[in-house]
Amino acid sequence: MNIPIGWKYLAIFIPSVLGLIGLLVLIRFAWKKGTEYVTPRPTLSRPLSIGGAALGIVAALMPWATFVLNEGAYPDKSTLQFFDSPWAVSGFRLHTLLLSLVALAVVFAPIRKHRIHKALGWSLIGIALINAAFIAGNGGGFGAITSDGSSFAFGAVIGLVAGIALVFSGKAGPVEPIPHLSTDVSRVVAYAVLVVSFTALLLGVAMMLNAGGQGGVGNPYAGPIFLSLLAFFAGVLGALHAVGVTGWISRLSDKHKWFSIVVLLAVALGLPFTEAGTDYWMTTATNIGVYAATAIGLNIVVGLAGLLDLGYVAFLGIGAFVAANFSGAAAAKMGFELPFLVAVIIAAIVAGVFGAVVGSPTLRVRGDYLAIVTLAFGEIFKKSAQNDIGGLTGGANAIPGVPPINWFGLSFDKPLEIAGVKLPSGVMYYVLIIVLVALVMVVFANLKNSRIGRSWIAIREDEDAARAMGIKTGKAKILAFLIGATLAGVAGAVFAHKTSTVAYDSFQFIESVTLLAAVILGGMGSIPGAVLGAALLLVLPEKLREFADYRLILFGFALILIMRFRPQGLVPDKHRRAELANEGAEGVPIEELNLPDDTPGGAKAQVAR
Amino acid sequence: MATLLQQLINGLVLGGLIALIALGYTMVYGIIQLINFAHGEVFMVGGFASLATYSYFIPESWRSDWWVALPLMALGGALVAVILAVIMERFAYRPLRNAPRLAPLITALGVSVVLKEAVRLFYPGATAPVPFPRVFVDEQYTFEIFDGTITIGSTAILMIAVSVIGAVVLQTYITKSRMGRAMRATAQDPDTARLMGVNPNRTIVLTFVIGAALAGIAGVLYGIQITNVDTEVGFLYGIFAFTAAVLGGVGSIKGAVIGGFAIGLIKSLAGQYFPGGTQYDLVWIFVLLIVVLVFRPQGLFGEPERVRA
């Protein structure tokens, strides 16, 4: 009898999965044992860091790929055949060299080294793993990163070892505190520092956007170049954090808030003048802006008021459809065109009204159930839009031909020339969205520190207690939905004009999840977090075209992993008691300690559910 | 009249399917207050796993006998669903058991995206609906009634029978057995259940396992009834089943079944008689969900308020 094919696959699949699990367990075990070995031995720190840095330099000066891959030579002359002059390093090899040189310099500098070495080491590990994975994975196999016949290229392997050595040198000995630099500096110095750091931020962003160009057939290696650069920047930021610089800058910018905002705005508006000032990146940046503005709106609902909304993209959609209908497009229901600003206001109002409607069940429904109610509203919106409800959405035909915004004869989709500098088309949308995001940020920041903001936070922490303190919880919750939806509606109006075609399938469940992910990835309740989250979630797919198919699955894993390992997000909101951070106790609410003995323990936790 | 009757029958068939999935939602929510968003995808994976069992694991000579092929497929579907459920409970949900309430819900969203995408990407041909073999006897029973005819397929009868029998067995198990008591005790008061010697982890895993097994079986039944499987159905039926569980009262077995049949009937009747027809049948279900949550959040058979004595 023929054995069906599935059993043969299973016979391969199960051992490989078990092998993989075994390997991971082994690595974890070795890592733990290594940590246990070095931690009580501070004398190991110096030799490990010198060795690691030296190996890193060697890695940077070595070829990384033994032969030309199917999609062309690996970038930065790292393929053996193209490896002409060892000292002319560029790209990720330059980054490896820089990180290693800094690591070496730090060894002899009179500062606390452990955290710096850890950050640099992780960065080296990241660069080595990313490039090794791409070289080996792109048809090269393990021969491509080790040796193939008589040729060899151990760059990635050595880089990995160097990184591990540096991380362990950081683990040898006790954890050092981060130095606290004083913000008592003169105004001039403070301003200079802020200008320099924000400008550096701008250049970094431009570099990152430009790294490897846009992904796709023309640039098969855009992904690894971008990811390596990300790892490099992470290492640099980690090292700066370790010496206390990032904390210092953040405190300085807190102290000189208005100056920082102005500089940040100027810097953001400077992006079109950098190397990233192309049509393509202007479009992407505008999309990021739309998502960021919407995500900040969602952040009011989720981050401040603690109400999970799984249908939020509907408000973006409502804003977009309203604007489209008043835009004078051929398919629009309204046969007349309103000025953009008027349309925006109508879009905001309509979205806000729907927001209040969607929010009204919060009067009676709480927690998980509320999330499902919002999801249901989102689906109702999608279904209605899909079926061209009232002829307002165009159904499957969408509303095409929404004209670009036109102010004073300046059409927003045309390139622009200012004082001889040619700016890419779409730059006006970029400027508009930057202004919008800035406005939304200001609204958010003011709300957060206002009376209503405090009542949202109180509701998030303990709704019953908030009510007992006299907060009108119902009104506050509906207001959160209303304001959040209004902001999304404004973003939607810009979106409609920018994309020119408004279709229901831009506003599906997965987009709501993306928005939520942006908020969570960045850090709930945090403004820079929402922008960073939106940026990462939109830029990564652009850079990793070859993984386009895997975008959503990676995204799902990312949600799971963030919740597990960093629930407070990348840029946690420092002013809040992290709702999502585990307190680390045995799961017993602290309140129980203060309860009188005659109250059943845990009763309070039960009510709060 | 015949149309109405036919729609009622269609509704019951759909309802049976929804009820089987809803049981998993209701049990897991009952015990750890988690909306296991990924449960709908577990049902979808069960459908694909049973299809894979047929296509890749059952020798060709066995395929023609439904009483051989169908149980094996159900076993395959349920087995894969159960393995998945155990893995997700252990690695995604258990570490978050004491975390604030949003964390596990967001994790469940992530799990649901991962499952759907994994099948779409790695199951051959799953980017579009994949045809399902007609393994079960395919009889159509036609009756002449009043002004027309109504038809019931053999798969439809099987679907209703399995869901009702499944629910009765489950209800008996939960109320009468030792493990069933442990599950109810853990649902009411996990700490005190531990003091009784109940191992909460084992009880919770068992809950996931039962729910996943039923969802896996639902996957097979869906396949033979609809004659294809599709990665999109997980989300949709997940929502239907969740609505059913809420309508019936989360935590109640009886509620999940009655809720399931109610949702099936509403979808079927709304598609026929409500304005907008089948284009808006989903909307009516969502409206019902919202109305129930707002006006009777404990559902038809749920306990009004969870109070720990």
Added chain:
Amino acid sequence: MTALLEVENLSVAYGAIEAVRDVSFSVEEGQIVSLIGSNGAGKTTTLRTVSGLLRPKAGDIRFDGKSIANADAHEILERGVAHCPEGRRLFGRMTVEENLHLGAYVRKDAGVAKDMARVYELFPVLGQRRQQKAGLFSGGEQQMLAIGRAMMAKPRLLMLDEPSMGLSPIMTQRIFDTIKELQSQGTTILLVEQNALAALAQSDRGYVVDLGRTTLEGPGHDLLADPRVRAAYLGED
């Protein structure tokens, strides 16, 4: 002779807050031992740690000579320590009989039915209403059921947390009589009480817990006579 239960320098923390700092006591087989102390002294936390609901931060707990400090709650119960928690914590939506069955959850012997009959004999009101939901019972009846439920595990050591809480004096007396009877049948009792007078009067040994530490110890009657105890817990000057 080693004691049945020994708790040594126990400390337990909720996150950063230490509820129990340094508690030590021991319970000899066949005795009634009580822990007394004011609200928030750490008595309940101590019991919850002994029964495995919480993990100790430091110190050791030995039952019958073996450490149970890091065992799971169900393992500890299987070794013979039953905990009747504060506030009774019955399964209110289950019947009396189901609650008692859950009490015997870890038992695999055939004597469950017999022991259930014994509980009904001890508390006839439970026997009359065995199919009723536990949530419908009065406070005193619930306390009886809670004790009965803990007895169903046939423990060697029964820990009772505030059994007299919220009960009328007559009911309190009945509960204490029952405790005495359980002891006479061979069960060792660890009692946590705010009602220091009643508890110490029944106890072979008592410990005073204050701010997470055991501060005084001695035979129950000696403690009752101790002026410091009388001042602090019996409201005498």
